[in-house]
Amino acid sequence: MSKEPVAVVGIGQTKHVAARHDVSIAGLVREAAVRALEDAGLAWSDIDAVVIGKAPDFFEGVMMPELYLADALGAVGKPMLRVHTAGSVGGSTALVAANLVAARVHRTVLTLAFEKQSESNAMWGLSLPVPFQQPLLAGAGGFFAPHVRAYMRRTGAPDAVGSLVAYKDRRNALKNPYAHLHDHDITLEKVRAAPMLWDPIRYSETCPSSDGACAMILTDREGAARSPHPPAWVHGGAMRSEPTLFAGKDFVSPQAGKDCAADVYRQARITDPRREIDAVEMYVPFSWYEPMWLENLGFADEGEGWKLTEAGVTELDGDLPVNPSGGVLSTNPIGASGMIRFAEAALQVRGRAGEHQIDGATRALGHAYGGGAQFFAMWLVGAEPPPG
Amino acid sequence: MSDVLSAPLVVEFPFTRSLGPVQSAFLTGLRERTVLGVRTEDGTVLVPPVEYDPVTANEIRDLVEVAPTGTVTTWAWNPSPGRDQPLDTPFAWVLVRLDGAGTALLHALDAPGPDAVRTGMRVRIRWAATRTGAIADIACFEPHDGEPGATEPAEHTGEFADPVTGIVTPARLDYVHTPGRAQSAYLAALEGHRTVGERCPACRKVYVPPRGACPTCGVATAEQVEVGPRGTVTTFCIVNIKAKNLDIEVPYVYAHIALDGADLALHGRIAGIPYDQVRMGLRVEPVWVEGARHPDHYRPTGEPDADYDTYKELV
Numbered sequence: 001m002s003k004e005p006v007a008v009v010g011i012g013q014t015k016h017v018a019a020r021h022d023v024s025i026a027g028l029v030r031e032a033a034v035r036a037l038e039d040a041g042l043a044w045s046d047i048d049a050v051v052i053g054k055a056p057d058f059f060e061g062v063m064m065p066e067l068y069l070a071d072a073l074g075a076v077g078k079p080m081l082r083v084h085t086a087g088s089v090g091g092s093t094a095l096v097a098a099n100l101v102a103a104r105v106h107r108t109v110l111t112l113a114f115e116k117q118s119e120s121n122a123m124w125g126l127s128l129p130v131p132f133q134q135p136l137l138a139g140a141g142g143f144f145a146p147h148v149r150a151y152m153r154r155t156g157a158p159d160a161v162g163s164l165v166a167y168k169d170r171r172n173a174l175k176n177p178y179a180h181l182h183d184h185d186i187t188l189e190k191v192r193a194a195p196m197l198w199d200p201i202r203y204s205e206t207c208p209s210s211d212g213a214c215a216m217i218l219t220d221r222e223g224a225a226r227s228p229h230p231p232a233w234v235h236g237g238a239m240r241s242e243p244t245l246f247a248g249k250d251f252v253s254p255q256a257g258k259d260c261a262a263d264v265y266r267q268a269r270i271t272d273p274r275r276e277i278d279a280v281e282m283y284v285p286f287s288w289y290e291p292m293w294l295e296n297l298g299f300a301d302e303g304e305g306w307k308l309t310e311a312g313v314t315e316l317d318g319d320l321p322v323n324p325s326g327g328v329l330s331t332n333p334i335g336a337s338g339m340i341r342f343a344e345a346a347l348q349v350r351g352r353a354g355e356h357q358i359d360g361a362t363r364a365l366g367h368a369y370g371g372g373a374q375f376f377a378m379w380l381v382g383a384e385p386p387p388g
Numbered sequence: 389m390s391d392v393l394s395a396p397l398v399v400e401f402p403f404t405r406s407l408g409p410v411q412s413a414f415l416t417g418l419r420e421r422t423v424l425g426v427r428t429e430d431g432t433v434l435v436p437p438v439e440y441d442p443v444t445a446n447e448i449r450d451l452v453e454v455a456p457t458g459t460v461t462t463w464a465w466n467p468s469p470g471r472d473q474p475l476d477t478p479f480a481w482v483l484v485r486l487d488g489a490g491t492a493l494l495h496a497l498d499a500p501g502p503d504a505v506r507t508g509m510r511v512r513i514r515w516a517a518t519r520t521g522a523i524a525d526i527a528c529f530e531p532h533d534g535e536p537g538a539t540e541p542a543e544h545t546g547e548f549a550d551p552v553t554g555i556v557t558p559a560r561l562d563y564v565h566t567p568g569r570a571q572s573a574y575l576a577a578l579e580g581h582r583t584v585g586e587r588c589p590a591c592r593k594v595y596v597p598p599r600g601a602c603p604t605c606g607v608a609t610a611e612q613v614e615v616g617p618r619g620t621v622t623t624f625c626i627v628n629i630k631a632k633n634l635d636i637e638v639p640y641v642y643a644h645i646a647l648d649g650a651d652l653a654l655h656g657r658i659a660g661i662p663y664d665q666v667r668m669g670l671r672v673e674p675v676w677v678e679g680a681r682h683p684d685h686y687r688p689t690g691e692p693d694a695d696y697d698t699y700k701e702l703v
């Protein structure tokens with residue numbers, strides 16, 4: 001028996017901000033879930049199961065928060081499960097939910113991811129003082145910056161490319177009412193003039209720390225037929241993982257990322273991603289990861305990704321817009337960041353992305369990664385149901 | 389094995405908690421010696437209150453005040469109180485259904501011994517002398533033989549002057565960390581300023597530090613291989629922001645260093661050269677300081693730089 005086609009019929013986000021002091025974690029996830037239900041025209045009783053994801057529990061200090069969120073998410077008496085794959089978790093959570101529908105285990109599933117970074121300190125949560133180990137000698141960016149330098153060395157990319165990405169994503173964010181950073185006075189000069197925190201990464205080229213949640217309602221063909229708004233259809237979805245450190249690991253273009261993209265394209269019958277995909281929402285926590293992922297995801301040949309960025313191809317009006325929502329560089333509730341990529345891809349093909357809509361987008365890629373470039377999750381969504 | 393190391397690992401952090409409207413009313417109420425519950429759509433009074441109805445999933449905000457007296461519904465004796473528990477003498481953990489409530493609240497009961505505690509016994513709140521808007525504003529429960537409180541709880545707006553909207557909840561976890569056989573052997577060699585990795589029997593790659601197994605082949609490693617002491621900077625960044633708990637003057641260079649003979653890079657600080665002159669391919673060696681387990685930093689050896697092709701697979 002073939003898989004059931006999976007449709008995204010509801011999407012909800014909170015307005016992402018540095019700190020939501022006015023709500024509990026339950027109140028935060030509730031907002032996103034209610035908005036997704038409203039978008040789908042459904043009630044709590046229409047939901048068969050809930051799949052939730054977030055980054056490590058240390059990020060809020062609530063052990064297994066899904067236990068206490070069952071009431072807020074209408075999950076009492078229903079199956080509820082938690083997915084955890086570090087920063088990619090929002091993506092893998094959506095895929096677990098999609099698989100439940102595709103396998104006809106459940107008909108309509110609420111999937112949600114969140115982070116309330118203001119309740120803790122993510123950097124602390126990631127750098128516990130493990131005895132006998134050499135202490136980490138750099139902050140969050142110190143992990144990524146050497147890989148960026150390796151990319152620049154490998155490809156000969158000029159220094160200016162990183163600032164172009166940040167300038168683009170922050171301007172895109174101005175068109176997205178849910179984005180955290182809304183810097184109306186941004187200029188390329190300001191991005192370039194920002195201090196180098198972890199040279200070659202500037203302050204202006206790093207992601208913020210956000211409180212936020214994102215929810216989606218996934219359903220089968222019958223559910224899609226009842227949807228008040230056009231659904232997005234899942235044409236392919238895959239996850240891959242690899243160890244954080246191993247001899248031969250390529251941090252610039254991890255094998256697991258290439259394999260994951262290839263699997264998604266195979267499922268979606270994509271042979272030329274650069275031409276066949278209309279919009280990309282990729283997980284870019286530091287600006288240089290845009291050209292790096294353009295290569296890893298097969299949009300450019302090895303060494304050529306930065307040329308797309310430099311030529312404006314990834315701009316909102318370019319022919320391969322990347323992160324029209326403003327991306328992780330503008331909004332980063334860690335656990336939710338991957339699901340926001342998936343949801344924004346779906347909004348594009350539903351024609352419901354508002355001011356940051358790419359005209360005529362019919363196929364879009366959502367991408368998430370996390371850990372030490374350890375987990376990858378991607379999906380490709382289309383405006384039409386998958387063939388056959 | 390006696391040569392395997394272990395040491396305490398304490399993880400503690402003062403998490404901040406935004407309460408939202410219902411928990412804010414509940415905790416502010418405790419500060420004012422008022423216990424609030426919430427009425428669900430089927431009329432049950434939940435204490436402590438929640439924001440969403442467990443049955444209908446609807447938002448519930450119908451707050452009510454219940455009595456400070458109640459009945460023990462079940463209990464467990466705690467003979468040896470731990471750190472930060474409500475009482476420092478032996479006590480009973482109790483679930484107490486306050487008069488007017490439909491559910492029970494977890495807290496401590498001050499009692500002389502387990503023989504003095506029973507399910508069904510009547511108890512009342514002993515309020516803390518200093519109250520801040522926290523569950524510890526209830527110091528504990530104590531036996532009570534007076535009149536029961538009203539079974540019909542009173543409506544309450546949940547409004548108080550100067551409400552508590554956020555709390556700090558310090559959390560602490562005490563672990564004993566054991567680095568295992570391979571890392572213990574690595575650390576023992578470091579004491580003699582030698583760096584010893586392990587070679588995978590399948591792919592022949594040398595892991596430094598060793599973790600006892602090859603992550604790609606999934607087989608145990610045992611063959612010890614001394615690497616270094618010299619190595620090559622494969623990539624790096626210049627750190628311009630002072631990290632918490634790190635007493636290093638910025639800017640400094642944080643580098644990936646492939647020690648000669650190792651098949652993946654480890655991380656270290658580069659000094660003994662101006663930060664803006666560090667480059668990929670720089671040849672370096674460790675610098676040890678008295679009493680430190682790991683090299684303090686790495687410094688240039690003065691050798692010519694390694695050719696990119698000799699280390700590009702390790703970047």
Ligand SMILES: [Zn+2]
Pocket residue numbers: 588589590591592593602603604605606
């Ligand atoms: Zn191996």
